[in-house]
Structure formats: C-alpha cells, structure tokens
Amino acid sequence: MAVDVPVRVFARPRPREDEDAYPECLEAQVDRDEVWIRPQTKEQAKMCPTDQNFVFDGVLAENQTTQDQVYSRCAEKVVSTVLEGYNGTVMCYGQTGAGKTYTMSGKVGDISNLEAFHAMSEGPHRGVMQRTVEQVFRAQKQAAEGVEMTLRMSYIEIYNDIVHDLIQEDTNSTALRRSVSSGQDANRGAPKPQIRNGASCHVVTSRDHAMELLHLGLRRRQVASHNLNRDSSRSHAILTLYVTQRMPGRRQGAAPGAAGNGAPDSYAKRSERSREEAAASEGERVQSRIDLVDLAGSERLSKTQSSGVHQSEAQHINKSLSFLEQVILAIGDPNRDHIPYRTCKLTQFLRESLGGNSYTVFVANIRLESAFVNETVRTCRFAQRMQNVKNSPILNVMRQDKDISRYIQSLVDENNHLKQELALYDSLSQASKEYDPYTDEQREALLDQVLRYLRSDNWGNNDFAPLEFVSVRHIKEIILQCKAVFRKTGVPSIERPPPPLASADPGAGDRPGPPSPARGNGHGIADEEVRDASCDDWVSSPMRGGAEDGGREPRSQGSGGGVLDAAKIEQYKEGEGKQLQEALEENRMLVKTKKKESVMLAKQMNEILKRIKAEDDKGLVQSLKAEYRELHQDRAMLLSEIDHCKNLAAECQRKLIEGVTECFQ
C-alpha cells in the first residue's frame, strides 16, 4: 500500500558575482537549513519590511556546495529509488538567472560546441541530468544476474504552453497522449522510438548515447538573452529516463539493478511474498521513470526589460508558474477536492510528480543579492508551500498477460456481483427512483426547484437539489424544465413560464431566444463572465448547447425526438464527462480565486495612487511609482490568467454539450 511521502525541499543560492555591488541582505544558514532574510538598509526594508526565515530540508550553501554535493544530497537517493522500481522527480524552480539550468544541465555555455559540451559533461560542473544518466548506467552494469534492464529517454520542452519534442522534431507532441507505438525505423535501421505522453522515447544504449541526445535537446531548447541572464531558458524542459527491469523471479534470488548504488534493495526486501507467489511472478516487469525538470524562470518584465516576443514568452512562463502554484496550494489544502492539474500543459505533465506516484525533490534556486529580495521571498514562499505536498509512490510492477486476464476476470466477476447487490438494494430500500414518466404535478414541483436554482445567487453550488440526480429520467426532466424556462425568458430575467406539462410538446421545433445581456455584480470586468462559467453543470451545459450549437439540442422521449440512452449517459458521466466536469469546476474555482486576488491588487494600487498624490518627497514618489508599475503588471497577468481559465471552462462546457447530446439516440 502507498504511504504518504512529502516532497523534499532544498534551497540553493547562486554564488554572488560581486559582493561589493550587492550589500548582503540575506543569510543562508547551512547548519540549521534555514534561509534568513534580514533587511539591512532602508532601501531593503522597503522591499522586505520584516525579517523572514524559511526552514527547508536543506540549504545548499553558495560556494560551499559543489555540483557533486548537490547531486548526492538532492538526487542520488531519488535515482536509487527509481532503480528499485519507484518513480522519481527532481525539479528546479526559481527566478531567472538563479541557477536552475546550471543545477540540472551543468555549465552549458556555448551549446553549439559539441566538444566543449562533452568535456563539461565529464567535468565537475556537470549537472543532475548527466549524473543521473551515469548512475543509471552504472546500475545497469552492476545489475544482478538475470535482470534485464532497458533504459529509454525522452526530452521535451513546454514553450508557450505547447509541448515540443527536443529529440525528434516531427513528433506530434502537442497533445498529451497516452498512446504507445513501436516498430522499426526503416531509415536508420534503429528501433523506432516509442511515443509516450506525446514525446518520442528512445532506447539509450550507453552513457555517451544518452549524452548525445541530451546535447541535441539542449541545442533545440528555446533560449534568449535578457538583462538578468544571457542564456535564459524560455521554456520548461523535462528530461525523462524510463527504466524497465525484467525480473527473473525470486526463486533465482535476483533483484532489480539497485545493486551497487547504495540504495537498499527494497524490492526484494519489502516484498514479503511466498515462494508460490514468487514463482507466479517469474518474468515480472518493473517499470519506473525519473523526471528531471528544469522550469523556466519567473521574471519581472521591469527588471528583464523583455519586449515583443520575449515579453509574450515571459507572460506564458509566469502564467504557467502561477498555475503550478495553484496546484501546490490546492494539494496542500485539505478542504480542496479538485486539484487544477488541467489548466496548462506544465501542470498536466507534473501530475504524478506533485501529489501522485513519485518520490519528488524540489530545488529552489535563489539569489542572495539585495536587489532580488522580492523574488527570493517569493521563491522561498513557493518552496515552503511545496513542503505541504505529499506524494504516494508505489512500486511499479507490471502484470504479465497471464495476470492481466486473471485480473480482468476478477473485475468482471466483481462487477456482476455489484450489479446484483444494487438490484437487491433497490428492492430493499424501496428508493423512490422515478423510472416512470413524470406526472403533471411532479413536473410542477420540479419546475419550482429548477427556478429556485436558477434564481439563487449561489450559482456555483452544485449541491442544489435538482442537480442531485436520482435517475436518468430525473436528469431528462430537469433538462426539459430548463429548456422551457429558457425558451420563454432567457437566463437572466427569469419569470415563471407556464410549466411544460406532460401533454405539452417541449421539444417541438422552436429555438431558444437570443441570450439576454449579461449582468455584472459591480465588482469588475470579469464578474459577469464568472457567472456564466459558474452555472455550467450537468444540467445547464447541454441546455446552453442548444443555443450555441445551432440548435443541436438533446431531444427527449415524448417530444417526438430521440431517447436518452441510459447506459451511454452513465458511461459518459463516469468517464470523459466526469473529467470534463471536474476540469470545469477547477477552472471556475480558479477564476473565482484569481478574481479575488485581482480585486486585492486593484485596492493596493489605489492606495499607492493616493499616496503618490499626497507625497512630496520625489525619491519616495519614484519608488511608489515603481511599485505601482509592478502591481499593474501582476494584475495584467492575473487578468490574462482569468481569461485563460475562462476559455478552458468554455471549452469544457462545449465538450460537455457535445458529449451529452451524443447520449441521445
């Protein structure tokens, strides 16, 4: 059974370039694994008014911690667990120029120079990626007799929220697909790479081979120059090593290739299976992976002076990091049901690494110079939140064919058993499920419920009675009532229309009227749209689809049209529909949260404006203006995030409409 394991968090300050130019503001206390932030001048106090300290699993002190030490403290153990059959992630996060790429890929320098890259990859400045490859190949060499270990590698970047394959250009990698294909590549005579998660996945046969692919990927990665970093990465890059180990079975006393790497051989030790079970698992496959994530750096446009295309890149970067933060916050909040993984490609990719099946290490790259105190505080706060994230790593044992068919049979048996249980439960509980057509009175009562729901302020409240579906018939009746309401009045000005009675023909011919103008609630531009998005649910989506889809309304029994296919809608509700519904809720939640933040920012900005008007001191006015500009940027970013979430919600809504409509025969 999986055990909760917190993400381990380290801070790594980048060595200061010029101590005189940057009077010290922060202290990284190594013994106590703390980062202290102490303003020492008036200027610094403006940016960071109080002392702050952050405690992590470790602080990798500047100038004292070599790449070798960083690897052994942060990554080596994770790689060992990957070799035991678990998944692992090492991730670097921080402001631009703080040393993420240095930590992950080493001192890359002029990447077009292959020789220099290979020399660096053997020297002390090589990063976590090179060292991981080394450790994995060492383990392969030292694998116990009979253990067959295959290593595969993929390398992708997420640039402007689009996934690009860094190894093989022509892969259709924009979609996060779970498909796996294999075969022979006739051109090269080499095995054709599998496609995993939309990226090509290459068998790597040696350390040098892996380094070549790494070099290829680094060359293709999007890099640009700005004020704070000459070679700033403009994308999030994820190098994944897949380790597949075919076990000879415990009868031969063999274990996965963890031997020699210092890791406990947990697969052999932890699995307490009997001799018979071990015999059954002969030929068992263990498949694990390690993701090495070099996130693009968050940046303040005012400091990097990025413009044009780089400004748009920076906005994408900041936006995706902000979505990442939302995921972290949601995972750490026990009251949140939904984790908004689907808001961008980055969070989709990191789903298993954060809150999922993975041992994860997070390195917060920071800068100690006083000029970056704001960014450092932000990064440390982010890292602190990361400490609340708990994962549930499990041993990734793949079942063999024999096991799979036995497993499927057991699921079929269980399904039959549950169906019998349900039938029995229905008859014993005499649950009042309406399988028969509704009477006029029942329709009247339902219409009252629907109207109360549509009129209620709490549009996001999915607990409201009509939405607690008790049967397919119930859903259909709700749709009918809503449709009747809309046809008569439109959504915002709901007056009670004549109820659609059993004898009426609610689906006949006519179209819903034009949408009424949306009404805001006086809080700002996005509000009215939040209302729109927040009333998306199982009921409203198909109904609104009638208007948006040019009249492709779900038809209902009794209207002379189609009949809702009960099995199909159930299947849809459990499968794709459920996912869409969850995504819809996530995005609605995000819109609400971000709107609140935006209102707060607007208030802060107004305060600053007042102070600027009242202030005589020119110096102070300058710094207030700078602060105002930063807040303005933050708010612009927030508003564009809100738009993004609203678009996602609209997309979910559209798909839901299509999905539900498909369920009508």
Ligand SMILES: Nc1ncnc2c1ncn2[C@@H]1O[C@H](COP(=O)(O)OP(=O)(O)OP(=O)(O)O)[C@@H](O)[C@H]1O
């Ligand atoms: N610990 C370190 N020791 C020596 N040099 C370092 C260290 N950390 C960073 N550097 C150097 O600082 C510069 C910026 O680092 P790097 O490119 O790794 O930053 P980054 O966080 O990846 O930035 P971006 O997000 O813009 O890509 C590079 O020249 C790098 O070699």
